[in-house]
Amino acid sequence: MQVSSKIWRVYISYSQDVLDPVSRRVRWEIEDMGVKGVERVKVVQGFRLSGDLREEDVKLLCEELLHDPIVQEYTYFLEGERDIRLDGWVIEVRYKPGVFDSLASSVVEASKIIGVDKLSYVETFTLYVLNGCLDYDKVELIARRCLANPIIHDYKIIPPV
Amino acid sequence: MARVGIIPVRDATDRELMDISGRYMLSLSLDEMKAIQAYFRSIGRDPTDVELNTIAQTWSEHCYHKTFKGIIETEDGVIDSLLESYIFKASRELAKPWCLVVFEDNAGIIGLERDWAIAVKVETHNHPTALDPYGGAGTGTGGVFRDVIGVGARPILSIDVLFFGPLDYPYELLPQGVMHPRRVMRGAVAGIRDYGNKMGVPTACGAIGFDEGYVCNPLVYAGCVGIMPFSRYTRKPKPGDLIVLAGGRTGRDGLRGVTFASTELTPDSERVSAVSVQIGNPIEEKKLLDAIMRSRDEYSEPLYSAITDCGGGGLSSAVGEMARGIGAEVELSLVPLKYRGLEPWEIWLSESQERMVLAVPEENIDRLMRIFGEEDCEATVIGRFTSTRRLKVYYDGEVVCDLDLEFLFKGIPRVRRKAYWKPPHEEDPDFPMPEDLMDILKHMLSDPNIASKEWVIRQYDHEVQARMVVKPMVGIHGDGPSDACILKPLRDSWIGVVVSCGVNPKYSSHPYKMALSVVDESVRNNVAVGGRRIALLDNFSWGNPERGETLGALVEAVKGCYDAAKAFDTPFISGKDSLYNEYRLPDGSYRSIPGTLLITAVGIIPDVRRAVTMDFKEPGNPIYIVGNTRCELGGSYYYSTIGVRGGIIPSVDLKNAKLIMDGIVEAIDLGYVKSCHDCSEGGLAVALAESCFSGGLGVEVWLSEVSRLDLARDDKILFSESNSRFIVEVRRGREDDFEKIFYGLPCRKIGYTTSGSRLVIHGLDGKIYEEDIWVFKKAWKSTFNW
Numbered sequence: 001m002q003v004s005s006k007i008w009r010v011y012i013s014y015s016q017d018v019l020d021p022v023s024r025r026v027r028w029e030i031e032d033m034g035v036k037g038v039e040r041v042k043v044v045q046g047f048r049l050s051g052d053l054r055e056e057d058v059k060l061l062c063e064e065l066l067h068d069p070i071v072q073e074y075t076y077f078l079e080g081e082r083d084i085r086l087d088g089w090v091i092e093v094r095y096k097p098g099v100f101d102s103l104a105s106s107v108v109e110a111s112k113i114i115g116v117d118k119l120s121y122v123e124t125f126t127l128y129v130l131n132g133c134l135d136y137d138k139v140e141l142i143a144r145r146c147l148a149n150p151i152i153h154d155y156k157i158i159p160p161v
Numbered sequence: 162m163a164r165v166g167i168i169p170v171r172d173a174t175d176r177e178l179m180d181i182s183g184r185y186m187l188s189l190s191l192d193e194m195k196a197i198q199a200y201f202r203s204i205g206r207d208p209t210d211v212e213l214n215t216i217a218q219t220w221s222e223h224c225y226h227k228t229f230k231g232i233i234e235t236e237d238g239v240i241d242s243l244l245e246s247y248i249f250k251a252s253r254e255l256a257k258p259w260c261l262v263v264f265e266d267n268a269g270i271i272g273l274e275r276d277w278a279i280a281v282k283v284e285t286h287n288h289p290t291a292l293d294p295y296g297g298a299g300t301g302t303g304g305v306f307r308d309v310i311g312v313g314a315r316p317i318l319s320i321d322v323l324f325f326g327p328l329d330y331p332y333e334l335l336p337q338g339v340m341h342p343r344r345v346m347r348g349a350v351a352g353i354r355d356y357g358n359k360m361g362v363p364t365a366c367g368a369i370g371f372d373e374g375y376v377c378n379p380l381v382y383a384g385c386v387g388i389m390p391f392s393r394y395t396r397k398p399k400p401g402d403l404i405v406l407a408g409g410r411t412g413r414d415g416l417r418g419v420t421f422a423s424t425e426l427t428p429d430s431e432r433v434s435a436v437s438v439q440i441g442n443p444i445e446e447k448k449l450l451d452a453i454m455r456s457r458d459e460y461s462e463p464l465y466s467a468i469t470d471c472g473g474g475g476l477s478s479a480v481g482e483m484a485r486g487i488g489a490e491v492e493l494s495l496v497p498l499k500y501r502g503l504e505p506w507e508i509w510l511s512e513s514q515e516r517m518v519l520a521v522p523e524e525n526i527d528r529l530m531r532i533f534g535e536e537d538c539e540a541t542v543i544g545r546f547t548s549t550r551r552l553k554v555y556y557d558g559e560v561v562c563d564l565d566l567e568f569l570f571k572g573i574p575r576v577r578r579k580a581y582w583k584p585p586h587e588e589d590p591d592f593p594m595p596e597d598l599m600d601i602l603k604h605m606l607s608d609p610n611i612a613s614k615e616w617v618i619r620q621y622d623h624e625v626q627a628r629m630v631v632k633p634m635v636g637i638h639g640d641g642p643s644d645a646c647i648l649k650p651l652r653d654s655w656i657g658v659v660v661s662c663g664v665n666p667k668y669s670s671h672p673y674k675m676a677l678s679v680v681d682e683s684v685r686n687n688v689a690v691g692g693r694r695i696a697l698l699d700n701f702s703w704g705n706p707e708r709g710e711t712l713g714a715l716v717e718a719v720k721g722c723y724d725a726a727k728a729f730d731t732p733f734i735s736g737k738d739s740l741y742n743e744y745r746l747p748d749g750s751y752r753s754i755p756g757t758l759l760i761t762a763v764g765i766i767p768d769v770r771r772a773v774t775m776d777f778k779e780p781g782n783p784i785y786i787v788g789n790t791r792c793e794l795g796g797s798y799y800y801s802t803i804g805v806r807g808g809i810i811p812s813v814d815l816k817n818a819k820l821i822m823d824g825i826v827e828a829i830d831l832g833y834v835k836s837c838h839d840c841s842e843g844g845l846a847v848a849l850a851e852s853c854f855s856g857g858l859g860v861e862v863w864l865s866e867v868s869r870l871d872l873a874r875d876d877k878i879l880f881s882e883s884n885s886r887f888i889v890e891v892r893r894g895r896e897d898d899f900e901k902i903f904y905g906l907p908c909r910k911i912g913y914t915t916s917g918s919r920l921v922i923h924g925l926d927g928k929i930y931e932e933d934i935w936v937f938k939k940a941w942k943s944t945f946n947w
Contacts, residue, residue: 032947033343034332100414100499100514102442145332146344151292152438 007079008058010047010066011127018071026128026147033146039132044086046127047107048079051120064114065107086129089139090158093148094125164504165561166210170198185210187217192574200568211506211554211562218474218510219481220573222740228706228715229738231576235716243716247723248699252732260696260732266396267311267470268387269734271696273765274656278391280314283384283698283761285739289438290381294340294348295355296440298323300514301383302356303441307470307517310450313394313457314387317628317650319357319621321367321383322662322759323349326376328609336377336746345379352441353383354620359443360450364621365633365646366660371609374666374755377744380702382759386660388650393457398467398483398520400548404491405526406471407533407540408449409515412499413507414439445515445538452536453517456529464525464532471516477509479518480544484552485570491544493556505556520546578706582713585670589792590800590807594876598846599932602879603940605798605843606850612944615640630657630769631690636776640942641855644689644839645762649769657769659692662761665842667796668810669755672714676721676758677813681884683762684729685839688822689887691772691829692764697726699736699760704753706740714756722758728815729822731762773829775838777856777890780916782835784862785899786845788821788886789814789907790869790878798843799880811884817906818885824902825887833895833902840886846879846922848888853920854938861921862912875924890914 014020020042027041047066049058058076067074075084095101104122111119128147130139139157148155168181178194181187189197197216201208208216218224226244233240240246244264252263261278262270268282286301298321306316326342335341340348346369357364362385456464471479476496480489493508503511519540521529526542533540547553552569554562595601605611618633623646631647634640645661663682668675680697687695699722704711726733742754766772794800795808828834836856840848845867853860864878872878891899900908915921920937922930 028947029347033341098413099438100412100440100442102440102444105442106444145341149293149340152296152440 008049008053008076009079010049010058010062010074010076011084012045012067012072012074013042014071015073030142030146035138035142035145037133037138038130038142040088040130042129044127044129046125048123048125049119050122052118057116057118060114061111061116061119065110085161086127088129088131088160089134091128091130091139091143091147092125092156092158093128093153094123096152096154099152165556167207168210168213169207171202171207173198185213187213188221189217193220196572196574200572209561211509212564214506214510215477215481215552215562215564216569218477219569221474223473224478225573226738227573227576228578228712228740231578233578233580233712233716235580235582235713240716243719247719248733248736251723251726252734254727255730255732257732259694260734261391262312262394263732263734264736267308268314269696269698270312270391270394271734271763272391273388273650273658274654276390276392277651278389279658279763280309280312280387280389281384281698281761281763282308282735283320283382283700283759284308284737285700285702286381286383287378287702287739287742290345290349290379291377293438294345295352296438297352298349298381298383299352299356299441300439301381302353303443303446303514304470304472305383305385306360306362306446307472309385309387310453311468311470311517312389313463313468314389315450315454316362316385316387317626318366318386318648318660319353319362319364319383320385320660320662320761321353321364321381322664323367323369324375324380324666324757325371326379327371327373330376336744339377342371342376342379349379349381350617350620356441356443358622360447361625363623363625363629365623365629366662368662368664369614369617370664370666372666372755374753377752378742378754380742380754380757382700384698384761386658386763393463395463395465396467398487398546399522400487400546402466402520402522402546403526403542404480404489404544404546405519405521405529405540406476406496406543407452407517407519407538409442409445409513410497410499410539411503411508411511411513411516413503413511414513439512439514441514448536448538449515449517452533452538455532455536459532460528464529465519465521467520469518471518473512475510475512476518481552481569483518483520484546485566488547488549488551488566489544490547490553491555493554493561495541495543497539497541505561509554509562578712579709580713580716581709582717587671587795587809588807589794589809590805592805594874595803598876598879599930601799601802602846602850603937605802605847606937606941607944608798608802609944611798611842611847613640613642613942614945615942616945616947631772631774635774636855637857641776642851644686644775645692647690647766647769647772655768655770657766657772659687659690659764659766660761661686661692662759664757664759665796666755666757669757670796671810672718672756673721674810674812676718677725678811678884679758679760680722680725680729680731681813681818682839682841683760684731684822685885685887687762687764688825689837689839690774691766691826692762693766693826695729695731695762695764696734697731697760697762699733699758701738702742702754702757703738703740704743704756711753718756718758724815725813729819771829773834773837775852775855776836777852777858777860777914778835780858780914782890782893782914783896783910784860784912784914785889785891785908786867786886786911787825787889787903787906787908789883790845790867790872790881790886791883792871792877793881793883794877797880797882799876811882813884820906821885824906825889828889828899828902831898833892833899834889835892836890838888840888841882844880844882845888850920850934850937852888853934854941859915859917859919859921859934860912861915863923865923865925866909866911868907868909873925875928879922
């Protein structure tokens with residue numbers, strides 16, 4: 001296995017003790033779209049970083065570029081080696097191949113500025129972690145009705161363990 | 162070997178020709194396919210896929226406006242081009258010297274003062290928004306900015322007018338593959354917000370409406386106002402000039418968006434048109450803007466001889482248009498790509514965002530490349546203009562397209578369509594007057610069409626660039642609905658640019674009167690803050706023009722545009738049409754939007770310090786109503802609120818309307834006017850309520866004083882939507898001077914402002930209607946407390 005084929009996964013989210021307007025907004029919108037029963041929503045911005053990256057590089061990217069140290073926290077890990085357990089139903093939404101991902105392209109560009117020159121490719125995705133009175137059908141309805149647009153997005157539903 | 166397909170059209174039967182049009186998604190008719198067949202027979206070969214696609218793009222409704230330029234047979238005779246016979250004709254006959262560039266370039270250009278000029282364009286981006294609201298509306302905004310940059314102007318205002326299905330539309334009734342209006346609206350607003358805010362262009366003018374007709378086909382009109390020194394305007398590419406492609410890289414995104422726009426949406430659209438959807442990159446466009454502005458200004462002459470947006474139709478359309486009359490050669494393998502594997506026709510047609518094409522004289526190329534390099538904006542020479550009158554495209558040195566430009570631009574057979582129109586029977590319905598008119602007024606104020614759009618407006622940055630004088634929200638609490646916005650574009654001058662709009666699909670059952678009404682509304686809104694010397698832009702969003710009655714309605718609306726433009730002395734300077742806004746259901750039935758005409762009015766005010774806003778300013782001032790109130794409640798919010806059908810759609814008394822507008826401007830200039838608000842949706846009652854709660858003042862008026870024709874009921878006086886009316890708060894002691902200006906015109910004092918917080922209306926027979934202004938404000942603000 002080549003080193004360069006390793007992919008780092010980064011999760012960025014608002015810290016526990018600060019106001020999380022993004023998650024709060026999504027929760028409100030789900031309710032506004034007529035789906036009841038969601039008690040808590042946590043939105044996690046995800047990145048998949050490809051390239052010959054050392055752990056220090058990933059840490060630097062997280063510290064200097066990907067997260068806001070005042071209100072957000074980050075975590076990273078090698079894809080396949082470890083996973084972070086997210087507590088609840090998870091909907092993972094990502095762009096379909098070929099759809100332009102401006103956030104990803106900004107990250108590649110900006111990484112050069114902070115001195116990480118081995119970052120070759122970035123994909124972004126969003127994780128919506130839902131808690132409440134939910135089942136698969138309801139979560140699927142939330143995904144289709146509120147969070148993913150099948151024209152540009154693929155989505156995946158991960159039930160709680 | 163270049164990856165180019167040869168398509169045998171020379172020996173194809175009619176049926177095979179239509180097969181080809183369908184298989185390659187050309188959206189061409191049999192007549193057009195036959196014209197192509199005849200051309201290739203005459204030159205003795207078959208076309209390549211690049212050639213066929215180039216022709217299809219150039220001849221598309223989006224690029225060529227077949228319907229508006231076509232021959233239309235009506236019951237009253239044949240119309241040879243709607244554009245020539247009405248829209249252009251009005252501008253030609255008005256012949257204003259300050260109209261500098263009209264219907265010739267990407268945007269209309271009008272003079273401001275000294276060398277400064279204003280460029281304006283309004284576009285539609287309906288189909289992409291239906292598929293992906295965020296990306297569709299965002300790229301609509303980015304695209305119209307590029308139209309303005311494409312004449313060499315700097316964007317200073319973003320305009321957005323949106324129409325969606327009802328927000329409470331039941332999910333069960335949504336056709337498969339159609340998103341709920343709430344979601345479409347939130348996505349579209351976010352897309353517009355992100356593009357304007359990130360690029361640093363204020364979004365401050367617009368409107369939002371809701372109607373069942375827009376459930377499957379939401380409408381997004383995106384507009385832009387720019388400023389430029391007119392001496393730097395240039396659009397003459399010369400043979401020998403280099404063709405430079407600048408900005409974003411080219412990918413497979415947005416292929417065939419143009420021909421896709423000429424088809425109806427269906428549940429399958431989701432599958433076949435995914436590539437038509439794009440997501441914008443405002444940061445890239447900002448770099449492009451900065452580089453172009455420097456190329457325009459840094460030397461004694463602009464470094465380019467012509468510039469254009471690479472929008473619908475991609476390079477094929479941008480280079481083709483510029484090469485008109487001269488010729489061009491392009492090498493496609495030089496085009497920088499996002500990823501490998503694109504076929505030549507894909508590179509040539511891609512509508513990837515944030516790209517512009519420049520014609521650059523060879524001696525300037527080094528300077529231009531240096532500037533683009535410094536701005537971190539990619540620019541590449543991809544070819545050269547020639548004098549061959551041919552469009553020649555290569556891929557790796559091999560010819561993939563070699564077309565006669567004369568054929569490309571003039572070979573299209575004129576479309577011939579039939580139009581029918583029967584004026585609707587209009588009659589005011591008879592029904593007993595409801596008791597509680599104040600309760601009805603409260604309901605009307607919370608109707609999504611009338612209610613405060615603060616939730617949307619606050620997401621848009623309208624302060625960036627620091628030019629905004631009259632903002633979209635005005636009044637003591639900064640949340641009243643302004644009639645228009647005023648920008649002060651120059652640091653060393655008090656002159657202002659006044660932008661407003663008019664649109665009302667509720668009148669679409671009578672398209673002629675609708676056109677008069679929306680021109681009146683746009684001009685009225687402009688005049689209400691002090692605008693004059695107004696230029697108009699027309700944007701038609703319509704259904705399928707191949708149906709006689711749909712086209713008949715369009716013809717009526719166009720006639721109304723001509724009559725109104727002439728009467729108001731307001732030339733059209735630019736416009737755009739979006740047809741085929743329909744959704745075909747699996748059972749073969751279709752849903753069409755109501756014919757929707759947006760008029761954008763751009764005026765000036767010599768001194769922005771004279772501008773007037775709509776909120777009442779101080780207690781004890783006389784309140785006037787200017788203009789006649791008639792029994793015109795067809796399509797009114799009053800009737801829709803109480804569930805009454807029928808009624809007469811408001812018309813415009815074209816002679817008096819112009820005199821009234823001129824009078825308002827004169828009164829504002831002379832300083833007699835403390836506040837001014839136009840009466841539109843919801844009529845006199847809504848206008849009074851809005852002025853009251855925006856100014857934090859009460860008002861007491863007598864309906865018996867309102868100048869009216871054939872009206873003797875309190876409810877109809879209060880809620881009639883007759884055009885050309887203003888509520889004017891006049892400076893105390895200036896009543897006589899004010900009335901003198903309107904001598905011979907309907908202008909009546911109906912009451913005065915009060916220091917309390919009561920809106921008090923005395924009915925015709927002494928009945929008193931009364932309510933607290935804060936109750937109204939709460940109703941008005943509660944709908945979008947998102």
